[in-house]
Amino acid sequence: MELNDAVNQVLSPKNDTSADPDEQAALSLAAKIASVEGLRPFPVVAQKVMATLNDPNYKVSTIVRLVKEDPSLATNVMRLANSAFFFRGKAIDSINKAIVRLGHSTLKEVVCSVAMMEMFPDVKGMGQSIRDHLAATAALAQELVRDLLPSFVDGAFLCGLVHDLGKLLLIESGELLYKSGDPIELTTPDRAHVKEHRVLGYDHGVLGGQILWNWRFPEPIPQVVAWHHHPALAYQHKTVDYLTAILRIADHVDFYIKDDSFECEHFLEQFSDSDDFAFAGVSEEYMFEKWAKLRETRAESLALFS
Numbered sequence: 001m002e003l004n005d006a007v008n009q010v011l012s013p014k015n016d017t018s019a020d021p022d023e024q025a026a027l028s029l030a031a032k033i034a035s036v037e038g039l040r041p042f043p044v045v046a047q048k049v050m051a052t053l054n055d056p057n058y059k060v061s062t063i064v065r066l067v068k069e070d071p072s073l074a075t076n077v078m079r080l081a082n083s084a085f086f087f088r089g090k091a092i093d094s095i096n097k098a099i100v101r102l103g104h105s106t107l108k109e110v111v112c113s114v115a116m117m118e119m120f121p122d123v124k125g126m127g128q129s130i131r132d133h134l135a136a137t138a139a140l141a142q143e144l145v146r147d148l149l150p151s152f153v154d155g156a157f158l159c160g161l162v163h164d165l166g167k168l169l170l171i172e173s174g175e176l177l178y179k180s181g182d183p184i185e186l187t188t189p190d191r192a193h194v195k196e197h198r199v200l201g202y203d204h205g206v207l208g209g210q211i212l213w214n215w216r217f218p219e220p221i222p223q224v225v226a227w228h229h230h231p232a233l234a235y236q237h238k239t240v241d242y243l244t245a246i247l248r249i250a251d252h253v254d255f256y257i258k259d260d261s262f263e264c265e266h267f268l269e270q271f272s273d274s275d276d277f278a279f280a281g282v283s284e285e286y287m288f289e290k291w292a293k294l295r296e297t298r299a300e301s302l303a304l305f306s
Helices: 003-011 020-039 044-053 060-069 071-081 095-119 126-148 150-162 165-172 183-187 192-200 204-214 221-227 240-257 264-271 275-280 284-305
Strands: none
Touching: 020 165, 020 192, 020 204, 044 060, 044 095, 060 071, 060 095, 071 095, 095 126, 095 150, 126 150, 126 165, 126 183, 126 240, 126 284, 150 221, 150 240, 165 204, 183 192, 192 204, 204 221, 221 240, 240 264, 240 275, 240 284, 264 284
């Protein structure tokens, strides 16, 4: 399914036979995409690295040359490659060694991580909390998938890292509903998108998904991002269903873990019977056993990316 078709399913009004609301939302979304792409283009070198990595016959020497074109990217690739989060072992002392030892999938995640965080270095207040949430959700999603379905580990981290990209772009573009919104409404999972859809005709997930598709992020990441607040749609499509479920669980886990007054029991009271748990294959026993590790993983990620 093309992402544009997936987005149209979200935009289409379910109980309105008129096409006008759908058309207005699509025009509004197209205008916002044009404005934010000009405001925050994805770094050129990162795009080149990702495009090269998508070629099954790519050469390591080409990746090394591209990474070295951007001193900041090269420095941060080295820093992340030597971090406990991405690699445990002997310290890496060159870009060439870092690329070889990280491997194709992890290198793509590292490059995207660096590029994403460098796009928003100056966000303050609410933007900073969203940026931290992205880093935490990415780490939590990766930790969950490593246990539950390792074959999906390549996509889980990136889904978490970019799932609220649309919020950051709306903040950067000065969207009114964020200036006047309730901070709790903005940062609580499954709440902000309701107001966004009411005011804009689309939500941050749809915006972010379309931007990622334009940036040529690998499938199914753009579609997972576009649908992460529309699980009824996501759960009709293989691959998208599992990653969406993991992303949604990680999204909510971060909300509960960051508040020390909440324990696993509080989280399970809300989500143990959810479709998210069913599609991800998560049990209450697993979450109880994993809760302390998830706290540790979140702290490691924030220390690394913040």
